[in-house]
Amino acid sequence: xxxxxxxxxxxxxxxxxxxxxxxxxxxxxxxxxxxxxxxxxxxxxxxxxxxxxxxxxxxxxxxxxxxxxxxxxxxxxxxxxxxxxxxxxxxxxxxxxxxxxxxxxxxxxxxxxxxxxxxxxxxxxxxxxxxxxxxxxxxxxxxxxxxxxxxxxxxxxxxxxxxxxxxxxxxxxxxxxxx
Amino acid sequence: xxxxxxxxxxxxxxxxxxxxxxxxxxxxxxxxxxxxxxxxxxxxxxxxxxxxxxxxxxxxxxxxxxxxxxxxxxxxxxxxxxxxxxxxxxxxxxxxxxxxxxxxxxxxxxxxxxxxxxxxxxxxxxxxxxxxxxxxxxxxxxxxxxxxxxxxxxxxxxxxxxxxxxxxxxxxxxxxxxxxxxxxxxxxxxxxxxxxxxxxxxxxxxxxxxxxxxxxxxxxxxxxxxxxxxxxxxxxxxxxxxxxxxxxxxxxxxxxxxxxxxxxxxxxxxxxxxxxxxxxxxxxxxxxxxxxxxxxxxxxxxxxxxxx
Numbered sequence: 001x002x003x004x005x006x007x008x009x010x011x012x013x014x015x016x017x018x019x020x021x022x023x024x025x026x027x028x029x030x031x032x033x034x035x036x037x038x039x040x041x042x043x044x045x046x047x048x049x050x051x052x053x054x055x056x057x058x059x060x061x062x063x064x065x066x067x068x069x070x071x072x073x074x075x076x077x078x079x080x081x082x083x084x085x086x087x088x089x090x091x092x093x094x095x096x097x098x099x100x101x102x103x104x105x106x107x108x109x110x111x112x113x114x115x116x117x118x119x120x121x122x123x124x125x126x127x128x129x130x131x132x133x134x135x136x137x138x139x140x141x142x143x144x145x146x147x148x149x150x151x152x153x154x155x156x157x158x159x160x161x162x163x164x165x166x167x168x169x170x171x172x173x174x175x176x177x178x179x
Numbered sequence: 180x181x182x183x184x185x186x187x188x189x190x191x192x193x194x195x196x197x198x199x200x201x202x203x204x205x206x207x208x209x210x211x212x213x214x215x216x217x218x219x220x221x222x223x224x225x226x227x228x229x230x231x232x233x234x235x236x237x238x239x240x241x242x243x244x245x246x247x248x249x250x251x252x253x254x255x256x257x258x259x260x261x262x263x264x265x266x267x268x269x270x271x272x273x274x275x276x277x278x279x280x281x282x283x284x285x286x287x288x289x290x291x292x293x294x295x296x297x298x299x300x301x302x303x304x305x306x307x308x309x310x311x312x313x314x315x316x317x318x319x320x321x322x323x324x325x326x327x328x329x330x331x332x333x334x335x336x337x338x339x340x341x342x343x344x345x346x347x348x349x350x351x352x353x354x355x356x357x358x359x360x361x362x363x364x365x366x367x368x369x370x371x372x373x374x375x376x377x378x379x380x381x382x383x384x385x386x387x388x389x390x391x392x393x394x395x396x397x398x399x400x401x402x403x404x405x406x407x408x409x410x411x412x413x414x415x416x417x418x419x420x421x422x423x424x425x426x427x428x429x430x431x432x433x434x435x436x437x438x439x440x441x442x443x444x445x446x447x448x449x450x451x452x453x454x455x456x457x458x459x460x461x462x463x464x465x466x467x468x469x470x471x472x473x474x475x476x477x478x479x480x481x482x483x484x485x486x487x
Binding site: 033035048087089094097102103164 | 185186241242243244247248250251253254256257258259260263314315317318319320321395460462463465466467468470471478483
């Protein structure tokens with residue numbers, strides 16, 4: 001996530017909702033506005049585009065009593081709607097508000113990085129639609145990928161690292177090199 | 180911040196009933212195995228098992244898909260799976276333990292078998308008391324739950340409410356002892372529950388105080404609402420005074436009315452405590468989050484309903 005590029009247009013939120021056909025009150029990837037902070041003339045405002053952090057140590061997977069909540073070998077965390085019983089333990093376990101109960105189906109659902117599209121080599125809807133290229137997607141395990149390069153070389157932060165889940169979404173927060 | 184208490188009153192009730200039932204079952208097993216007084220406590224075993232059954236039913240109806248509840252037993256290594264197994268087994272073993280006493284079971288003479296069931300009940304009852312604390316305490320996302328003292332608090336509170344529950348029913352049918360015997364049983368339960376109440380006061384104060392002083396920002400903020408804020412009336416009035424201090428004093432006095440009132444107050448205190456804990460589930464705020472959610476339309480906004 002490049003917070004220097006994000007202009008807070010919420011196009012990713014809309015693209016996700018429309019293409020994943022989410023219920024009207026469910027948002028996988030909000031864009032939070034942090035600020036304005038400081039006192040004039042020294043003010044700043046940052047947009048934080050969100051999605052599931054697809055943590056390396058996902059607490060939502062270990063607490064699931066049915067095994068519906070899982071992590072794939074490539075790191076994607078998702079929920080199998082056939083075996084989810086809606087106990088909401090994973091919602092309590094998630095520090096990022098990335099899991100949403102659906103009262104119609106009775107199950108919990110979440111951002112799955114558009115798993116089916118990514119497997120076909122396509123981009124997730126939110127990444128595809130971002131005209132500022134603020135959402136940068138790639139393989140962090142591949143040292144040659146653009147995202148690996150960014151995380152190695154730029155000033156990035158993870159949200160709530162103290163919870164210890166090792167989120168796999170990094171935010172570029174201040175001037176560094178260009179991609 | 181967007182209010183999202185994902186676990187509501189059924190879970191709070193279940194936590195209370197689970198602690199109560201686990202405590203009663205474990206105490207019944209303990210009294211049989213160690214003190215040889217199982218008969219006086221046997222009705223408590225049945226009532227404890229029923230409390231666990233009612234609590235489990237509440238949990239099932241809290242699920243998004245209640246009829247798929249059996250899946251909860253299907254996975255190893257999840258705390259909730261272990262808890263679900265313990266609950267299911269305890270419902271049966273507590274009733275099994277009771278079945279040795281009323282005098283109609285063919286197996287009532289098998290003392291060895293009864294002792295085995297009693298031993299199983301001690302382990303399972305304590306497990307039911309404590310696993311909920313482990314379940315909530317292991318959630319690192321919820322600052323006020325994520326502490327090793329929470330299972331301790333739930334264990335002490337479960338045993339204390341269990342002793343109170345036993346006080347209300349011990350010595351009743353199917354016990355056939357004399358009135359003097361019944362009074363001796365009640366005196367023992369009073370001193371036990373007094374001890375547990377004193378322990379619980381200490382554990383509870385350590386919990387809230389350490390959350391206020393030594394934990395992170397979110398936990399400290401919640402602890403402040405317990406001590407002097409939104410939840411302070413329920414905490415000081417409902418738990419500390421009504422649920423712990425008052426019954427502690429009543430146990431010391433020797434009037435019959437005081438002895439009857441004290442266990443009821445302990446039960447009320449245990450229930451209020453579970454509600455307080457369940458509704459203290461705030462998590463750390465993400466940058467800009469509260470601003471975002473406060474500006475979203477309410478779910479009943481006209482244009483949202485028009486969409487549906």
